[in-house]
Amino acid sequence: MGLMTFAGLGRNIWTLDDSTITTFHIYLLVVQYAYVLSLCFIKLSILYFFLRTFPDPKFRLIIKYTIAFNIVTTIIVIICGALQRQPIHLLWDGWKEYPPRGITLNIPAIIFFHAGVNIALDIWMFALPLTQLYSLGLQPKKKAGVMVIFGVGIL
8 A cells, every 4th residue: 555655645636747647547456355365364363263272063064165255255356357348458558548338347236246245254254153152162161251252353
């Protein structure tokens, strides 16, 4: 994101020259991919932690399916991001023309898909360890305490 400030982030677009705006759009594309990949890797690290922590075979299978779902949805979003404007150079050069030429995907639909999947996956991943903690053979008071500790992550 620091490089984005050199490419015009935070400045009025009317004060920027054409090459700076084009550079900004190139950096924006890189940041979009970095964001999608970072979300995927953060979720994967948490899921692999669950995989190492909980020995129940059924639970481990659910975790493996969740890992696969996370990877597949990330690949779908990356492919849609790469195909959001065809030919590809219009992603950074297309701002110069009106009306836009080329093929453009429904970008808000891609964004809402990605956001919806990630929110649902966050809720799912929050609930996963609670199911295992509920079945622990602890006293109800200790069980509630451990669930609260895991539940702090939702804040």
